[in-house]
Amino acid sequence: MTTLSQTTTQPIELYTNAKGATFQCDLTNRIILQFGEARVSLRITDFLAFKKKVDSVDIHTMIFNTDDAYDVEIIDAPRTNHQFVLTLCDLIALRDLLAGTRFTLELNSLLHARLYFAPSY
Amino acid sequence: MKDLVRMRTLLKEEIEQLLNKQIKMEAHSSSIYLAMASWCDRYGFQNSAGYFYKQAEEERKHMLKIFKYVADMGGTAISPEVTDVPQDFAGFRDVFELALEQEIAVTNSINRIVDACRRLYAYETEEFLMWFVKEQREEEYVARRAVELFEVIGEEGVGRYMIDKAIPKISYDEDGE
Numbered sequence: 001m002t003t004l005s006q007t008t009t010q011p012i013e014l015y016t017n018a019k020g021a022t023f024q025c026d027l028t029n030r031i032i033l034q035f036g037e038a039r040v041s042l043r044i045t046d047f048l049a050f051k052k053k054v055d056s057v058d059i060h061t062m063i064f065n066t067d068d069a070y071d072v073e074i075i076d077a078p079r080t081n082h083q084f085v086l087t088l089c090d091l092i093a094l095r096d097l098l099a100g101t102r103f104t105l106e107l108n109s110l111l112h113a114r115l116y117f118a119p120s121y
Numbered sequence: 122m123k124d125l126v127r128m129r130t131l132l133k134e135e136i137e138q139l140l141n142k143q144i145k146m147e148a149h150s151s152s153i154y155l156a157m158a159s160w161c162d163r164y165g166f167q168n169s170a171g172y173f174y175k176q177a178e179e180e181r182k183h184m185l186k187i188f189k190y191v192a193d194m195g196g197t198a199i200s201p202e203v204t205d206v207p208q209d210f211a212g213f214r215d216v217f218e219l220a221l222e223q224e225i226a227v228t229n230s231i232n233r234i235v236d237a238c239r240r241l242y243a244y245e246t247e248e249f250l251m252w253f254v255k256e257q258r259e260e261e262y263v264a265r266r267a268v269e270l271f272e273v274i275g276e277e278g279v280g281r282y283m284i285d286k287a288i289p290k291i292s293y294d295e296d297g298e
Contacts, residue, residue, distance in 0.1 A: 012122050024122060024123070024125065026122065026123045029123065029125055029128070031125070044125040044126060044128075044129045045129060045197070048197075049197070105125065105126050106126070108122060108124055108126075109124050109126050109127050112124040112127060113127075
């Protein structure tokens with residue numbers, strides 16, 4: 001069993017859904033994002049920037065605009081040379097995956113602040 | 122498991138967002154003051170134009186102070202896009218009333234961020250913002266005094282000329298001397 005403070009050599013699963021999963025690698029300080037066939041490794045800053053990009057897509061327009069241009073959304077994963085080509089269903093699944101991951105990261109932060117860094121007396 | 126988010130930055134996400142909004146507001150203020158300086162120059166109020174040029178510079182310095190803080194603390198400082206800058210004003214007095222309104226809006230905004238800092242236990246940012254809390258006291262005093270001059274001197278006759286002459290002399294002395 002690992003404690004909050006320990007660095008693990010194996011990537012730790014952060015969140016999983018039907019289309020993908022995310023892991024944290026403590027050796028490289030990166031978030032590994034597995035989505036469909038794609039697998040990218042992101043620095044935390046890039047992960048948060050990527051999440052912002054994904055969250056900023058106007059889903060309403062994608063649903064109601066019949067133009068072909070709105071069928072897919074292409075989003076770059078920062079500094080990875082990878083582009084995600086996302087249908088509406090992909091986008092919703094990716095948003096869920098990133099939101100779940102963000103929640104786990106936030107929870108980990110909270111646990112660190114309240115438990116690991118809390119005085120033991 | 123490492124805390125990657127905390128390792129990256131001291132700033133909580135909500136605080137970072139609020140600071141970036143404030144960066145934008147300071148940049149907007151700077152642009153509004155620049156527009157006011159231009160308006161005053163166009164209508165012959167040279168001293169007031171000088172006052173607003175100085176104010177525009179000050180607001181930019183405020184923006185940079187927050188910008189650098191966000192960047193230094195590991196956050197993402199966003200270079201702001203400034204739009205909707207009014208270029209024309211109804212009159213000499215209106216310019217100063219709008220300037221006062223702008224300062225009040227900035228004070229309120231700073232106070233809201235301090236409030237958020239207390240709610241989220243972001244004491245380091247609260248301490249950083251105390252400089253702005255103090256600065257806003259001075260900024261509001263100067264802006265309010267400028268509007269007051271319109272009452273004290275009056276706009277009739279050479280009134281506007283006298284007000285324009287008095288504007289650069291306004292200063293805030295905390296000790297009341």
